[in-house]
Amino acid sequence: MSLKIDRDHSRFRAIVRGRIRKNLRQYISHGEMIGRKGKDLVSIPIPHIEVPRFTFGSKQQGGVGQGDGQAGDPIGGQEGDEPGTGEAGQGEGQHILEVDVTLDELADILGEELELPDIEDKGKSKIISAKDRYTGIRRVGPESLRHFKRTYKEALRRSIAAGVYNPRAPVIVPQSEDKRFRAWKEDQQPIANAVIIYMMDVSGSMGDEQKEIVRIESFWIDTWLRRQYDGIESRYIIHDAVAREVDRDTFFRTRESGGTMISSAYRACADLIQREYPAEEWNIYPFHFSDGDNWSMDDTLTCVEILKNEILPVSNMFAYGQVESPYGSGQFLKDLTEHFGGDERVVTSEIADRDAIMGSIKDFLGKGR
């Protein structure tokens, strides 16, 4: 059944995608992309174009609310929350919807929203893991696996057959041929193992806003890849002039200063892969975020060497996200494009601001590698 609204709808989609009416694009808001992970509460972005009107600056305005609390207490909820039911009014409101969804559902929504393909993992058939499962019964085995019920039944059957069973004094003494033991079988299963190695430049030029962007983006990448693979590990490397591996929390919070030698991170990444993630068994996703300022051209060449010879041959893809910062020159992205322009294992993306995150995720994951 086709609806009359479909035409208006596809026109709206075309505006959002920037195909027509380009001047309207400046009014598109995607809403906040990230929710609180702990409570599984996530805001879903729905693009919204607001027609500008004469209106009041919102923060000066305030309003009237209802409920408990003292002066100075914060008030919850988003501006313009609508109650669950109601007339379709002419109300404006901010069209940010807050919902409870699980991260899996969220990943599905993300996938649908960005039209992400499912990931073809590179070595599914090769990767085998053996898993023991108890499936049967045997006559021999260790005492610790004795099947009490079966053993008892056998002993009961034998004593009745032998005529020694006395219902008045039902004592059953199992003998060794009565004993039954659990038996296991080895199941061979192909499994998908994946590791994401996040690398971030934390030199002086990466400010809080840039890190926030990296945080949001890596949250979504994490969510998506987790949906795609059963077992997934994340490792975090930060670097300025030297690199070190850190835990997740430190990764997002550290603010170092000093110079930038990207090769140090790539070196650390390559070593990590070599040490812990044999390429035959793992799907490997190195992601690197930086503002694109590297110390020297020599160092950039070292990076290219490491990438070409050590990282790329073992990775599913290598993603480089360049966050725009007022200090970064953005040179590194150009260098990468120059050296790996035609290589589809290298995906680069420029992230200008928060609104660009969606597009960048699509750049990274849109190839289904």
Added chain:
Amino acid sequence: MPPFGRKTSLPSYLRAEQEKIEGIARSLGLDFFPTVFEILSYDRLNEVAAYGGFPTRYPHWRFGMEYERLSKSYEYGLSKIYEMVINNNPSIAYLLEGNSLTDQKLVMCHVYGHVDFFKNNFAFRSTDLDAGALVTDIARRGEDYNPERKWIDKMANHGSAIRRLMSRHGVEPVEELIDVCLSLENLIDPYSPFIVRHAEEPVEEEEPSDVEVPRLRAKDYMESFINPAEYLEEQRNKLRAEREKKKGKFPASPRQDVLQFLLEHAPLERWERTILSIIREEAYYFLPQMQTKIMNEGWASYMHSRMMTQHVCDWSDIIDYADNNAGVMATSGKRLNPYKLGVELYRNIEERWNKGRFGRDWDECRDLEAKRNWDLRLGLGQEKIFEVRALYTDVTFIDEFLTPEFAMEHGLFTFEWSDRNDRFEIQTREFKKVKEKLLQQLTNSGNPFIFVEDGNYKNRGELLLRHDHRGIDLRIDYAQRCLESLTRLWKRPVTLATKVEDKPMLMSYDGEKHQRENAEP
């Protein structure tokens, strides 16, 4: 008729419910237009809702946007529209296919509340097409009041007019102009329907020969003392100067209906005029609904709750009803819920008029104990709330019936943005402040007051608008976009006089660049 069109008629078990509920509504004193229920699947309902209730609106991307929002909310399980009813005679209401029977009954009850409100509240009189969008007599109408409100047809005509323009002038230019007009959509005058306007500038009126200075009456011999010649001369000059000043004035007095002014005086091509006037007409159509959000929802909720709990629900319905009703009435995140505020105010009014808690004796009583037990057994509550639903809008409703006791009982407070903590915070529970804030938000439906001040600004045919600043600054980037829209229609530079951070500010746009300066016009 397309096949799904035929399926919109009500199945017989719902028709039976409708008859029953209509009878109950009537017995409670509701007086409504004939009401037609249609049942729609969720995507059709979302479609109709996206069009603001009219399945035949003009094509525009924002309806598509609304549709996407509604369908996503539905598909992700966030919210769904239960009901929708449009102010039309006969009124059309939509039910969602697949809702439980209890929900359908609830919706029907709610709808009859709305339709009664549409018919009886005076503000909706401005949507009577046979009255030419004028309400000069706000006296209450009787049961036989049967105005022409064929807005379904009207909107359909607008739709086909715009489609026709699109095929003649192209989709882009027409849509672009619609966007321009929409950005000015709120520049209308809520009182306009109640003012009989005389022709703006009387044509070829004879200029009175000279100004006349009124004299005080005096006996002959006192004349030179009571009306001294120099004083008269002074007054004469003053009046002359005033007239001189007024002479060049156009419009003679500031006009709040900016859209109307543009229609009358902007150099518009015929197709542009058609679009602007369609946007203006529809803005006025939706205006009463904005002006009575609290009252209308409150009334419908009050009525559905009476009807459901006293007449409609049987024991198998009551839990579902209560659950659903609680969802509608919930105040989430301490935000004000118009449904809740409205229904509680009606109940409060009913109680006060039943017990005689109004008037001078009540106001002047300082004895708390006496006030607590005050009950004159007047039983005027029902009569009063029916009167209130006819004669008030949200502003006057809150102004007259929000009492300190009510505000305290319901825990109302004001909140404001805290720069220090970067969040909205509770500010005060002081009654005066709460009421002030509430009224401020409702006044002019929450829109800034903007007037046409001068249609021949600087004597160069430019347009000067004035923002009547009442404590809150305009959002500047949006105001600039609106100036662009105005310039597009006026085709000459447009200036807006406003205040920013307590300093007068002139914002102007000349078709190429924006200018801002701290100055008075």
